[in-house]
Structures are given as structure tokens and as C-alpha cells.
Amino acid sequence: MKTIVITGATSGIGFAAAKALAAAGARVIGIGRSQQRCEAASEAIMSDVQCAQTVFICADLSSLSEVNAAAGRIKALLEPDGCLDALINNAGGVCSGYTVTPDGYETQFAVNHLAGFLLTYRLWENLKKAGGRVIFTGSNSHKKARIHWRDVMYSRHYNTLMAYKQSKLCNMFFAKELNRRFADSGVRAFVVDPGLVKTAIGGKQTSGIVQAFWKLHSKRGVSPEYVAKTYVYLVSQDPAPDGLYFHACRPAAYDKHVDNEQEAKRLFELSERLCGIRFVGSAVHGFANSNNML
Numbered sequence: 001m002k003t004i005v006i007t008g009a010t011s012g013i014g015f016a017a018a019k020a021l022a023a024a025g026a027r028v029i030g031i032g033r034s035q036q037r038c039e040a041a042s043e044a045i046m047s048d049v050q051c052a053q054t055v056f057i058c059a060d061l062s063s064l065s066e067v068n069a070a071a072g073r074i075k076a077l078l079e080p081d082g083c084l085d086a087l088i089n090n091a092g093g094v095c096s097g098y099t100v101t102p103d104g105y106e107t108q109f110a111v112n113h114l115a116g117f118l119l120t121y122r123l124w125e126n127l128k129k130a131g132g133r134v135i136f137t138g139s140n141s142h143k144k145a146r147i148h149w150r151d152v153m154y155s156r157h158y159n160t161l162m163a164y165k166q167s168k169l170c171n172m173f174f175a176k177e178l179n180r181r182f183a184d185s186g187v188r189a190f191v192v193d194p195g196l197v198k199t200a201i202g203g204k205q206t207s208g209i210v211q212a213f214w215k216l217h218s219k220r221g222v223s224p225e226y227v228a229k230t231y232v233y234l235v236s237q238d239p240a241p242d243g244l245y246f247h248a249c250r251p252a253a254y255d256k257h258v259d260n261e262q263e264a265k266r267l268f269e270l271s272e273r274l275c276g277i278r279f280v281g282s283a284v285h286g287f288a289n290s291n292n293m294l
């Protein structure tokens with residue numbers, strides 16, 4: 001039985017993927033930020049999927065210390081063999097206004113990118129043991145985006161869309177860099193492009209105008225259940241399929257900028273500093289958190 005961790009499993013794409021993976025026979029460890037929504041999601045999966053093996057962990061991934069605590073709880077659940085077959089870094093959101101996390105980082109950058117970066121690092125040895133997969137929920141909005149190096153956190157002139165697009169480009173760079181740096185690790189990274197999906201994402205940390213736009217716009221989207229099939233595909237294919245970016249169970253074209261190794265390396269190193277960690281070869285090291293790059 002495969003064990004899969006999925007973040008943002010309380011609604012939308014993450015919930016549908018958690019249910020589809022449980023139905024496909026996987027043991028699913030879901031992460032959500034609200035205890036109540038974790039319980040509701042867990043109950044919904046248990047009632048729809050006979051014999052589902054699902055556990056939920058409550059953690060607000062905007063906080064690095066909560067990411068670390070969640071990783072500790074996951075590791076305990078992975079005992080005795082310690083194998084993790086897939087980590088799906090899916091949690092994400094859109095924030096209309098400039099907000100910062102408890103660590104002082106811009107929220108979209110922190111939740112959509114840094115949380116997945118740190119969780120992957122913490123669970124890396126478990127993924128290696130299983131020859132596992134790291135899957136990000138990306139977006140076509142990474143196309144034509146660039147890393148805003150002068151002010152990665154958009155603290156001076158915040159722009160919701162630019163910050164969101166940047167965070168989705170970060171998912172691409174991180175997946176690409178993991179595959180480059182750790183080609184011999186047995187772990188493979190992928191990014192899913194879900195397309196436009198009917199979820200509540202645009203109605204959560206957003207202004208009234210964004211909410212109204214999203215309500216209309218998302219009606220044209222596909223269902224989260226349709227998107228969930230791509231996660232089941234990427235987790236279950238043996239051997240792992242070639243390619244980085246997948247849409248509807250097929251490799252898809254991504255922005256050529258993602259192949260820029262210097263940018264990917266620079267982002268990787270910045271993310272290490274912001275999380276206070278360092279991926280080194282096969283070993284993992286931690287050091288004091290420092291945000292002096294900002």
C-alpha cells in the first residue's frame with residue numbers, strides 16, 4: 001500500500017485528490033489548517049470510500065514552525081519503515097492584500113512556495129527510502145512570470161497577480177532543480193497544471209471584487225474530481241513517466257524560462273536561507289532561521 005501526503009486536502013483539488021487516492025487504495029495523510037475542516041474532510045472521505053485509510057493533520061503552513069511540527073507528526077505516522085511514496089504540495093491561495101506570515105514573509109510566497117520547499121526537505125529521507133515522488137500543484141500562470149529579485153516579497157508595490165504568478169513559477173523552478181540536483185536519489189518531482197478549476201480559491205483571502213470575478217470566472221472551470229485523475233496517474237505509474245509538467249495525465253509544454261538553471265539555483269539557495277535549512281547531497285542539515293536576504 002502506498003502512503004501519500006497531501007497538503008491543502010480540506011477543499012478543492014486537494015480534497016478531490018485525497019479522495020481519489022484513497023479510493024485507489026493508498027493510505028492518505030492529509031494536511032489542512034482548520035481542525036474542523038480536517039475532521040469534515042476526513043469524515044467525507046471515510047463515508048464515500050469504503051475502508052479508506054486516511055489521517056488528517058492540522059497545520060497552518062504559513063508558519064515555518066507549523067510546517068516543521070507537521071513533518072514531525074508525519075514521520076511518526078510513517079514508522080516503522082519510514083517510506084513515503086509521494087508528497088503532494090498542493091496547499092495554496094490568493095491574497096488580495098499584502099499580508100505577512102509569522103516569519104515575516106509575504107503570504108503567497110510563504111504558503112504557495114516556501115511551505116512545500118521546507119516540507120519536501122523535512123521528508124526527503126522518507127521519500128528517498130521509497131523512491132518516491134514530489135508533486136506540486138502548479139499553474140499555467142507561471143508562463144511569462146519572472147522572479148521579482150529586487151523585492152521577492154513584493155513588500156514595496158504589492159500586486160496580487162504578480163505575486164501569485166511568481167509563486168507558481170517557484171513551484172516549477174523547485175521541481176526542476178530537485179530533479180537536477182538529486183537525479184540519482186530515486187525521487188522524481190512533477191508539477192500538475194490543473195487548468196481552470198471550479199474551487200473556492202478566489203473567495204477566501206480576497207477582496208469583494210476578486211470574489212465576484214472568481215465566482216463568475218470559475219464557473220467555466222473543470223471539476224476538482226477531473227483534475228484528481230492526474231495525481232493518481234503520477235503516483236501510480238511504474239516506472240515514473242518522463243516529463244516535468246502534466247495536464248490531464250499528459251506531459252504539457254511549460255515556459256522555457258523554467259530551464260534557466262541559474263535562476264532555479266538562485267531561488268533554491270534563497271529558499272534554503274529563508275527556511276534556515278540546507279539540502280546537502282543525500283544528507284539534510286538544519287541551521288538557525290535567518291531572513292537577512294530581505
Ligand SMILES: NC(=O)c1ccc[n+]([C@@H]2O[C@H](COP(=O)([O-])OP(=O)(O)OC[C@H]3O[C@@H](n4cnc5c(N)ncnc54)[C@H](OP(=O)(O)O)[C@@H]3O)[C@@H](O)[C@H]2O)c1
Pocket residue numbers: 007008009010011012013014031032033034037059060061062090091092093111112137138139140194195196197198199200201202204221
Ligand atoms: N482553482 C484553480 O483554477 C487553480 C488553477 C491553477 C492552480 N491552482 C492551485 O491549486 C491549489 C489548490 O487550490 P484550489 O483551487 O483547490 O483551492 P482551495 O479549494 O481553496 O484549496 C486550497 C487548499 O489549501 C489549504 N490552505 C490554504 N492556505 C493554507 C495554509 N496556510 N495552511 C494550510 N492549508 C492551507 C486550504 O485550506 P482551507 O480549506 O482551510 O481553505 C485548502 O485545503 C493551489 O496551489 C492553487 O494555486 C488552482
